[in-house]
Amino acid sequence: MLTSQADVRDLVAAALGGDQGAWRDIVDRYSPIVWAACRAFRLADPDAADVAQTVFLRLVEHLPAIHEPAALPGWIRTTARRECLRAIEDRNRQALSRFDDLATTQLPPDPRSVDEALLAGERNAALRDAFATLSTECQDLLALLMRDKPLPYKQISAMLDRPIGSIGPTRLRCLNALRSAPVLAPWAPTAACAEGHTP
Structure with a gap:
Protein backbone atom coordinates (compact mmCIF):
# COMPACT_ATOMS: atom_id res chain seq x y z
CA MET A 1 0.00 0.00 0.00
CA LEU A 2 1.27 3.48 -0.83
CA THR A 3 2.06 5.68 2.15
CA SER A 4 3.78 8.93 1.18
CA GLN A 5 2.00 12.12 0.13
CA ALA A 6 3.82 11.91 -3.18
CA ASP A 7 2.37 8.43 -3.70
CA VAL A 8 -1.10 9.70 -2.79
CA ARG A 9 -0.65 12.57 -5.25
CA ASP A 10 0.27 10.04 -7.96
CA LEU A 11 -2.70 7.87 -7.01
CA VAL A 12 -5.08 10.86 -7.23
CA ALA A 13 -3.60 11.89 -10.58
CA ALA A 14 -4.04 8.36 -11.92
CA ALA A 15 -7.65 8.24 -10.70
CA LEU A 16 -8.37 11.58 -12.35
CA GLY A 17 -6.87 10.16 -15.52
CA GLY A 18 -9.45 7.37 -15.51
CA ASP A 19 -7.34 4.59 -13.99
CA GLN A 20 -9.91 2.24 -12.39
CA GLY A 21 -7.19 0.50 -10.38
CA ALA A 22 -6.28 3.82 -8.79
CA TRP A 23 -9.93 4.40 -7.85
CA ARG A 24 -10.09 0.94 -6.28
CA ASP A 25 -6.92 1.71 -4.31
CA ILE A 26 -8.43 4.99 -3.06
CA VAL A 27 -11.62 3.23 -1.98
CA ASP A 28 -9.66 0.42 -0.28
CA ARG A 29 -7.36 2.86 1.48
CA TYR A 30 -10.00 5.29 2.78
CA SER A 31 -13.02 3.02 3.36
CA PRO A 32 -11.99 2.42 7.00
CA ILE A 33 -12.44 6.16 7.68
CA VAL A 34 -15.98 6.02 6.30
CA TRP A 35 -16.91 2.85 8.18
CA ALA A 36 -15.50 4.25 11.42
CA ALA A 37 -17.82 7.26 11.07
CA CYS A 38 -20.76 4.95 10.37
CA ARG A 39 -19.98 2.92 13.50
CA ALA A 40 -19.69 6.10 15.58
CA PHE A 41 -23.18 7.10 14.42
CA ARG A 42 -24.45 3.53 15.02
CA LEU A 43 -25.81 3.15 11.51
CA ALA A 44 -27.21 -0.20 10.44
CA ASP A 45 -25.14 -2.02 7.81
CA PRO A 46 -27.47 -1.14 4.87
CA ASP A 47 -27.40 2.56 5.86
CA ALA A 48 -23.62 2.43 6.31
CA ALA A 49 -23.21 0.88 2.86
CA ASP A 50 -25.34 3.67 1.37
CA VAL A 51 -23.23 6.27 3.17
CA ALA A 52 -19.99 4.71 1.90
CA GLN A 53 -21.29 4.67 -1.66
CA THR A 54 -22.41 8.30 -1.41
CA VAL A 55 -19.10 9.45 0.09
CA PHE A 56 -17.10 7.96 -2.77
CA LEU A 57 -19.54 9.32 -5.36
CA ARG A 58 -19.00 12.76 -3.81
CA LEU A 59 -15.26 12.13 -4.01
CA VAL A 60 -15.54 11.43 -7.75
CA GLU A 61 -17.27 14.81 -8.10
CA HIS A 62 -14.86 16.75 -5.89
CA LEU A 63 -11.50 15.03 -6.36
CA PRO A 64 -10.30 17.56 -8.96
CA ALA A 65 -10.70 20.31 -6.34
CA ILE A 66 -8.58 18.50 -3.73
CA HIS A 67 -5.07 19.65 -4.57
CA GLU A 68 -3.29 18.60 -1.37
CA PRO A 69 -3.08 14.84 -0.68
CA ALA A 70 -2.88 15.45 3.07
CA ALA A 71 -6.39 16.97 2.90
CA LEU A 72 -7.99 13.84 1.45
CA PRO A 73 -8.51 11.87 4.73
CA GLY A 74 -10.01 14.94 6.42
CA TRP A 75 -12.30 15.61 3.46
CA ILE A 76 -13.48 11.99 3.50
CA ARG A 77 -13.99 12.04 7.29
CA THR A 78 -16.03 15.28 7.15
CA THR A 79 -18.09 14.08 4.20
CA ALA A 80 -18.75 10.75 5.93
CA ARG A 81 -19.99 12.52 9.06
CA ARG A 82 -22.30 14.73 7.00
CA GLU A 83 -23.69 11.75 5.12
CA CYS A 84 -24.21 9.85 8.39
CA LEU A 85 -26.19 12.78 9.77
CA ARG A 86 -28.17 12.96 6.53
CA ALA A 87 -28.96 9.24 6.81
CA ILE A 88 -30.19 9.75 10.38
CA GLU A 89 -32.31 12.73 9.32
CA ASP A 90 -33.79 10.71 6.44
CA ARG A 91 -34.63 7.86 8.79
CA ASN A 92 -36.26 10.29 11.26
CA ARG A 93 -38.18 11.95 8.42
CA GLN A 94 -39.43 8.57 7.20
CA ALA A 95 -40.53 7.69 10.72
CA LEU A 96 -42.42 10.99 10.99
CA SER A 97 -43.99 10.37 7.60
CA ARG A 98 -45.14 6.91 8.66
CA PHE A 99 -46.57 8.41 11.84
CA ASP A 100 -48.39 11.11 9.85
CA ASP A 101 -49.76 8.48 7.45
CA LEU A 102 -51.00 6.41 10.37
CA ALA A 103 -52.60 9.44 12.01
CA THR A 104 -54.44 10.46 8.85
CA THR A 105 -55.63 6.97 7.89
CA GLN A 106 -56.94 6.09 11.34
Whole structure:
Protein backbone atom coordinates (compact mmCIF):
# COMPACT_ATOMS: atom_id res chain seq x y z
CA MET A 1 0.00 0.00 0.00
CA LEU A 2 1.27 3.48 -0.83
CA THR A 3 2.06 5.68 2.15
CA SER A 4 3.78 8.93 1.18
CA GLN A 5 2.00 12.12 0.13
CA ALA A 6 3.82 11.91 -3.18
CA ASP A 7 2.37 8.43 -3.70
CA VAL A 8 -1.10 9.70 -2.79
CA ARG A 9 -0.65 12.57 -5.25
CA ASP A 10 0.27 10.04 -7.96
CA LEU A 11 -2.70 7.87 -7.01
CA VAL A 12 -5.08 10.86 -7.23
CA ALA A 13 -3.60 11.89 -10.58
CA ALA A 14 -4.04 8.36 -11.92
CA ALA A 15 -7.65 8.24 -10.70
CA LEU A 16 -8.37 11.58 -12.35
CA GLY A 17 -6.87 10.16 -15.52
CA GLY A 18 -9.45 7.37 -15.51
CA ASP A 19 -7.34 4.59 -13.99
CA GLN A 20 -9.91 2.24 -12.39
CA GLY A 21 -7.19 0.50 -10.38
CA ALA A 22 -6.28 3.82 -8.79
CA TRP A 23 -9.93 4.40 -7.85
CA ARG A 24 -10.09 0.94 -6.28
CA ASP A 25 -6.92 1.71 -4.31
CA ILE A 26 -8.43 4.99 -3.06
CA VAL A 27 -11.62 3.23 -1.98
CA ASP A 28 -9.66 0.42 -0.28
CA ARG A 29 -7.36 2.86 1.48
CA TYR A 30 -10.00 5.29 2.78
CA SER A 31 -13.02 3.02 3.36
CA PRO A 32 -11.99 2.42 7.00
CA ILE A 33 -12.44 6.16 7.68
CA VAL A 34 -15.98 6.02 6.30
CA TRP A 35 -16.91 2.85 8.18
CA ALA A 36 -15.50 4.25 11.42
CA ALA A 37 -17.82 7.26 11.07
CA CYS A 38 -20.76 4.95 10.37
CA ARG A 39 -19.98 2.92 13.50
CA ALA A 40 -19.69 6.10 15.58
CA PHE A 41 -23.18 7.10 14.42
CA ARG A 42 -24.45 3.53 15.02
CA LEU A 43 -25.81 3.15 11.51
CA ALA A 44 -27.21 -0.20 10.44
CA ASP A 45 -25.14 -2.02 7.81
CA PRO A 46 -27.47 -1.14 4.87
CA ASP A 47 -27.40 2.56 5.86
CA ALA A 48 -23.62 2.43 6.31
CA ALA A 49 -23.21 0.88 2.86
CA ASP A 50 -25.34 3.67 1.37
CA VAL A 51 -23.23 6.27 3.17
CA ALA A 52 -19.99 4.71 1.90
CA GLN A 53 -21.29 4.67 -1.66
CA THR A 54 -22.41 8.30 -1.41
CA VAL A 55 -19.10 9.45 0.09
CA PHE A 56 -17.10 7.96 -2.77
CA LEU A 57 -19.54 9.32 -5.36
CA ARG A 58 -19.00 12.76 -3.81
CA LEU A 59 -15.26 12.13 -4.01
CA VAL A 60 -15.54 11.43 -7.75
CA GLU A 61 -17.27 14.81 -8.10
CA HIS A 62 -14.86 16.75 -5.89
CA LEU A 63 -11.50 15.03 -6.36
CA PRO A 64 -10.30 17.56 -8.96
CA ALA A 65 -10.70 20.31 -6.34
CA ILE A 66 -8.58 18.50 -3.73
CA HIS A 67 -5.07 19.65 -4.57
CA GLU A 68 -3.29 18.60 -1.37
CA PRO A 69 -3.08 14.84 -0.68
CA ALA A 70 -2.88 15.45 3.07
CA ALA A 71 -6.39 16.97 2.90
CA LEU A 72 -7.99 13.84 1.45
CA PRO A 73 -8.51 11.87 4.73
CA GLY A 74 -10.01 14.94 6.42
CA TRP A 75 -12.30 15.61 3.46
CA ILE A 76 -13.48 11.99 3.50
CA ARG A 77 -13.99 12.04 7.29
CA THR A 78 -16.03 15.28 7.15
CA THR A 79 -18.09 14.08 4.20
CA ALA A 80 -18.75 10.75 5.93
CA ARG A 81 -19.99 12.52 9.06
CA ARG A 82 -22.30 14.73 7.00
CA GLU A 83 -23.69 11.75 5.12
CA CYS A 84 -24.21 9.85 8.39
CA LEU A 85 -26.19 12.78 9.77
CA ARG A 86 -28.17 12.96 6.53
CA ALA A 87 -28.96 9.24 6.81
CA ILE A 88 -30.19 9.75 10.38
CA GLU A 89 -32.31 12.73 9.32
CA ASP A 90 -33.79 10.71 6.44
CA ARG A 91 -34.63 7.86 8.79
CA ASN A 92 -36.26 10.29 11.26
CA ARG A 93 -38.18 11.95 8.42
CA GLN A 94 -39.43 8.57 7.20
CA ALA A 95 -40.53 7.69 10.72
CA LEU A 96 -42.42 10.99 10.99
CA SER A 97 -43.99 10.37 7.60
CA ARG A 98 -45.14 6.91 8.66
CA PHE A 99 -46.57 8.41 11.84
CA ASP A 100 -48.39 11.11 9.85
CA ASP A 101 -49.76 8.48 7.45
CA LEU A 102 -51.00 6.41 10.37
CA ALA A 103 -52.60 9.44 12.01
CA THR A 104 -54.44 10.46 8.85
CA THR A 105 -55.63 6.97 7.89
CA GLN A 106 -56.94 6.09 11.34
CA LEU A 107 -58.75 9.27 12.32
CA PRO A 108 -61.30 8.71 15.08
CA PRO A 109 -64.97 9.35 14.25
CA ASP A 110 -65.46 12.10 16.86
CA PRO A 111 -65.36 15.47 14.98
CA ARG A 112 -63.48 17.10 17.87
CA SER A 113 -60.83 14.37 17.67
CA VAL A 114 -60.62 14.85 13.90
CA ASP A 115 -60.03 18.59 14.40
CA GLU A 116 -57.39 17.89 17.02
CA ALA A 117 -55.64 15.41 14.71
CA LEU A 118 -55.69 17.89 11.83
CA LEU A 119 -54.29 20.64 14.06
CA ALA A 120 -51.57 18.27 15.30
CA GLY A 121 -50.66 17.46 11.69
CA GLU A 122 -50.45 21.16 10.82
CA ARG A 123 -48.38 21.86 13.92
CA ASN A 124 -45.98 19.00 13.07
CA ALA A 125 -45.63 20.29 9.50
CA ALA A 126 -44.85 23.79 10.83
CA LEU A 127 -42.28 22.30 13.20
CA ARG A 128 -40.56 20.46 10.32
CA ASP A 129 -40.54 23.69 8.28
CA ALA A 130 -39.03 25.58 11.23
CA PHE A 131 -36.39 22.87 11.70
CA ALA A 132 -35.39 23.25 8.04
CA THR A 133 -34.62 26.96 8.64
CA LEU A 134 -32.03 26.19 11.33
CA SER A 135 -28.31 26.24 10.63
CA THR A 136 -26.67 22.95 9.66
CA GLU A 137 -24.91 22.98 13.05
CA CYS A 138 -28.27 23.16 14.87
CA GLN A 139 -29.92 20.58 12.63
CA ASP A 140 -27.06 18.12 13.17
CA LEU A 141 -27.03 18.60 16.94
CA LEU A 142 -30.81 18.44 17.41
CA ALA A 143 -31.08 15.38 15.14
CA LEU A 144 -28.68 13.53 17.43
CA LEU A 145 -30.42 14.75 20.59
CA MET A 146 -33.88 13.72 19.31
CA ARG A 147 -33.00 10.11 18.53
CA ASP A 148 -35.24 7.36 19.89
CA LYS A 149 -32.39 6.31 22.16
CA PRO A 150 -30.71 9.55 23.33
CA LEU A 151 -26.94 9.57 23.08
CA PRO A 152 -24.71 10.79 25.91
CA TYR A 153 -23.12 14.21 25.42
CA LYS A 154 -19.68 12.57 25.37
CA GLN A 155 -20.59 10.54 22.29
CA ILE A 156 -22.25 13.51 20.58
CA SER A 157 -19.11 15.54 21.30
CA ALA A 158 -16.99 12.94 19.50
CA MET A 159 -19.43 12.57 16.60
CA LEU A 160 -19.66 16.31 15.94
CA ASP A 161 -16.03 16.99 16.82
CA ARG A 162 -16.90 19.74 19.31
CA PRO A 163 -16.16 20.32 23.02
CA ILE A 164 -18.58 18.55 25.34
CA GLY A 165 -19.10 21.76 27.32
CA SER A 166 -20.47 23.53 24.26
CA ILE A 167 -23.27 21.03 23.61
CA GLY A 168 -25.69 22.23 26.32
CA PRO A 169 -25.41 25.96 25.48
CA THR A 170 -25.58 25.21 21.74
CA ARG A 171 -28.66 23.03 22.31
CA LEU A 172 -30.34 25.89 24.19
CA ARG A 173 -29.45 28.40 21.45
CA CYS A 174 -30.76 26.05 18.75
CA LEU A 175 -34.01 25.37 20.61
CA ASN A 176 -34.52 29.12 21.11
CA ALA A 177 -33.93 29.65 17.38
CA LEU A 178 -36.46 26.92 16.65
CA ARG A 179 -39.06 28.44 19.00
CA SER A 180 -38.62 31.89 17.45
CA ALA A 181 -39.02 30.69 13.85
CA PRO A 182 -41.76 32.80 12.21
CA VAL A 183 -43.52 29.71 10.87
CA LEU A 184 -44.22 28.62 14.48
CA ALA A 185 -45.69 31.99 15.55
CA PRO A 186 -49.31 30.82 15.09
CA TRP A 187 -48.59 27.91 17.43
CA ALA A 188 -46.98 29.95 20.21
CA PRO A 189 -49.09 30.18 23.39
CA THR A 190 -50.54 33.61 24.08
CA ALA A 191 -49.50 35.44 27.22
CA ALA A 192 -52.92 34.79 28.78
CA CYS A 193 -52.72 31.05 28.07
CA ALA A 194 -49.16 30.92 29.34
CA GLU A 195 -50.38 32.40 32.66
CA GLY A 196 -53.22 29.88 32.86
CA HIS A 197 -56.06 32.26 31.90
CA THR A 198 -58.71 31.37 29.40
CA PRO A 199 -59.62 33.91 26.71
